[in-house]
Amino acid sequence: MALTGDTPARERRPRSPRGRGRVVAEVLAEERPVVPVPLDHRNEFELLAATILSAQCTDVMVNSVTPALFDRYPTPAALAAADPDELEAIIRPTGFFRSKARSLIGMATAVEQRFGGQVPSTMEDLVTLPGVGRKTASVLLGHWFDTPAIAVDTHVLRLSKRLGLTDSDDPVQVEADLKKVWPRDMWADTGLRLIMHGRQVCTARRPKCDGCPLWNACVSRGTF
Numbered sequence: 103m104a105l106t107g108d109t110p111a112r113e114r115r116p117r118s119p120r121g122r123g124r125v126v127a128e129v130l131a132e133e134r135p136v137v138p139v140p141l142d143h144r145n146e147f148e149l150l151a152a153t154i155l156s157a158q159c160t161d162v163m164v165n166s167v168t169p170a171l172f173d174r175y176p177t178p179a180a181l182a183a184a185d186p187d188e189l190e191a192i193i194r195p196t197g198f199f200r201s202k203a204r205s206l207i208g209m210a211t212a213v214e215q216r217f218g219g220q221v222p223s224t225m226e227d228l229v230t231l232p233g234v235g236r237k238t239a240s241v242l243l244g245h246w247f248d249t250p251a252i253a254v255d256t257h258v259l260r261l262s263k264r265l266g267l268t269d270s271d272d273p274v275q276v277e278a279d280l281k282k283v284w285p286r287d288m289w290a291d292t293g294l295r296l297i298m299h300g301r302q303v304c305t306a307r308r309p310k311c312d313g314c315p316l317w318n319a320c321v322s323r324g325t326f
């Protein structure tokens with residue numbers, strides 16, 4: 103159902119960032135009603151570890167190593183006590199495996215020592231964990247803790263500007279701008295939908311403007 107008026111969302115041509123934001127959120131929701139997190143996980147600890155591993159790596163590759171990772175280290179306590187060489191061997195296919203191993207052990211140690219073995223549930227606490235920035239924290243908040251949040255990755259950065267939802271290149275500012283123009287209860291899923299749209303349609307080098315469902319709302323349509 104359209105958020106406003108009788109004109110279907112994808113036919114509207116909003117003139118303000120707020121108007122564009124609502125149309126983008128609505129059209130993407132029509133396109134992809136269900137957006138499961140593409141990283142396999144069974145609990146918040148696994149989602150956090152998988153998200154750390156996903157830096158500079160495909161979801162498919164992360165999902166190929168996490169079964170062995172979670173089997174070997176099923177809890178923060180187990181991961182905190184991991185032998186770095188053994189851990190590196192498991193996560194090596196995801197790239198940057200030495201720094202990711204340091205982040206995983208550091209994250210797990212901090213969860214154990216400072217949060218009683220429970221992954222914290224606020225942005226303020228999550229970003230204190232090694233290897234966890236606002237993007238990773240937002241994934242946890244939005245997709246596990248049911249707290250409205252927007253994870254700004256490279257696709258969200260690129261598309262937000264192309265769509266005229268922000269004029270900034272700074273992830274923190276883009277996150278703030280998106281929070282002004284997307285309905286709050288749609289923040290997390292719209293962010294995930296925008297990532298999918300960026301991977302499949304509005305790609306970095308060759309956006310497929312012809313046939314793009316966001317054509318009417320997009321200030322960059324047909325300029326590539």
Ligand code: SF4
Nearest residue numbers: 304309311314320323
């Ligand atoms: S119209 Fe083109 S530039 Fe705009 S979102 Fe669609 S693919 Fe990207």
